[in-house]
Amino acid sequence: xxxxxxxxxAREHAIARSLHNSPKLKTLYCLASNNNPGLQNICxxxxxxxxxxxxxILKYAKENNIYLAIIGPEGPLANxxxxxxxxxxxxxxxxxxxxxxxxxxxxxxxxxLLEYKIxxxxxxxxxxxxxxxxGFLNYLGNDFVVxxxxxxxxxxxxxxxxxxxxxxxxxxxxxxLIQKGGKFVIEEKLIGQEFSLMSFxxxxxxxxxxxxxxxxxxxxxxxxxxxxxxxxxxxxxxxLPFLTINELNEAQKINDLTAAALKNKYGYGxxxxxxGGFIATSQGVKLIEYNARFGDPEAMNVLSLLESDFVxxxxxxxxxxxxxxxxxxxxxxxxxxxxxxxxxxDKPIKGEEIKVENIKNVxxxxxxxxxxENDKIILAGSRAVAIVAVDDSISGAEAIVEKEISRVEGPLxxxxxxxxxxxxxxxxxxxxxxx
Ligand code: AMP
Ligand code: GLY
Numbered sequence: 001x002x003x004x005x006x007x008x009x010a011r012e013h014a015i016a017r018s019l020h021n022s023p024k025l026k027t028l029y030c031l032a033s034n035n036n037p038g039l040q041n042i043c044x045x046x047x048x049x050x051x052x053x054x055x056x057i058l059k060y061a062k063e064n065n066i067y068l069a070i071i072g073p074e075g076p077l078a079n080x081x082x083x084x085x086x087x088x089x090x091x092x093x094x095x096x097x098x099x100x101x102x103x104x105x106x107x108x109x110x111x112x113l114l115e116y117k118i119x120x121x122x123x124x125x126x127x128x129x130x131x132x133x134x135g136f137l138n139y140l141g142n143d144f145v146v147x148x149x150x151x152x153x154x155x156x157x158x159x160x161x162x163x164x165x166x167x168x169x170x171x172x173x174x175x176x177l178i179q180k181g182g183k184f185v186i187e188e189k190l191i192g193q194e195f196s197l198m199s200f201x202x203x204x205x206x207x208x209x210x211x212x213x214x215x216x217x218x219x220x221x222x223x224x225x226x227x228x229x230x231x232x233x234x235x236x237x238x239x240l241p242f243l244t245i246n247e248l249n250e251a252q253k254i255n256d257l258t259a260a261a262l263k264n265k266y267g268y269g270x271x272x273x274x275x276g277g278f279i280a281t282s283q284g285v286k287l288i289e290y291n292a293r294f295g296d297p298e299a300m301n302v303l304s305l306l307e308s309d310f311v312x313x314x315x316x317x318x319x320x321x322x323x324x325x326x327x328x329x330x331x332x333x334x335x336x337x338x339x340x341x342x343x344x345x346d347k348p349i350k351g352e353e354i355k356v357e358n359i360k361n362v363x364x365x366x367x368x369x370x371x372x373e374n375d376k377i378i379l380a381g382s383r384a385v386a387i388v389a390v391d392d393s394i395s396g397a398e399a400i401v402e403k404e405i406s407r408v409e410g411p412l413x414x415x416x417x418x419x420x421x422x423x424x425x426x427x428x429x430x431x432x433x434x435x
Contacts, residue, residue, distance in 0.1 A: 007072025008032030203269025354410030
């Protein structure tokens, strides 16, 4: 069985390792954007190519008799690589172009929830010109968010109080988005604690993964610019210390209802990972955004906890037979932290060597934006390596990660506070004050 992984970050390294760990007989292939040494070790063949070119992916898949393809990042999904591969009879974990709009269009998702009466959206309005924007901002007052209605690599969202300090600044940003030729969404700013809840989805059946909290800000104390995610944790009960069981159930239900809404609207189901970015508020759980793929770093947490056979799960998703497949996760906590280049995300150091030979547990090391060049690991400009630990408690896992990450050498930094009790207590206290 030949399996293709598209993408080459730590998420894809985690995907490849979980496939590799399955006892099923298989050969792994990868189409990559960088020469990730982790993927290179595991995969029988790996090519650096333009993963946003569907034809390149199809040609490679056909040449290598691919049985199943797993699409890591959002770009190829939004380009419709699933439609192209499935059109040639290849099984795919990842939704079609049409259903990937759940991530690639903010207005699509908000309108879907409205149409199917899924009560998880803040107040919102969609604009294709500046007309009406001032009026809607007046209606929202001081708590507003402006979002570009497309993929923007985490740079398309600006939040009042954080990035925008007046209606004028908001309208200027709206103008910029219009100039880019885009639509935009203005919505109410929600107050609460964010968490990720990902579900495996085969078009009909959903199997939920443990809830995770990501940390988007670059610096300790949730300060500094937004990033792809600096680190994540999950708890042994598969919920989070600041969430009630009802809140977790609400998030699971929203994923269930959204998958059902997509099936009803389009006549076929969503196959892949449905990733809800949620926020627990005083008014219950609301949806911040959907992603059409595994989260990064969330994938490293859940796949490190996965006890069941990941090859079976992937085939179950693609064949619509997930119902009969075991999906079990260890009842343990997990912590993942990224070591990132100094200057990340605005001006990351590139081209310098890092060293990981002092790492004790290589199973907890995932390579991301690094290249292997003449046997040296060279920074490629984004998050470099992720370190993961699984333990009985979050604080136990955090302590292991800290020890390991301090053994990575190079011009790097990471957030020491992620997973520490003091930060988690702040989340719990915050929820107590707003509930
Ligand atoms: P998104 O790309 O939609 O995930 O937005 C990026 C970040 O902006 C989220 O992780 C939130 O921190 C913040 N954000 C987006 N929408 C809202 C909202 N309606 N209320 C509060 N924060 C938001
Ligand atoms: N952890 C954020 C993302 O994967 O988009």
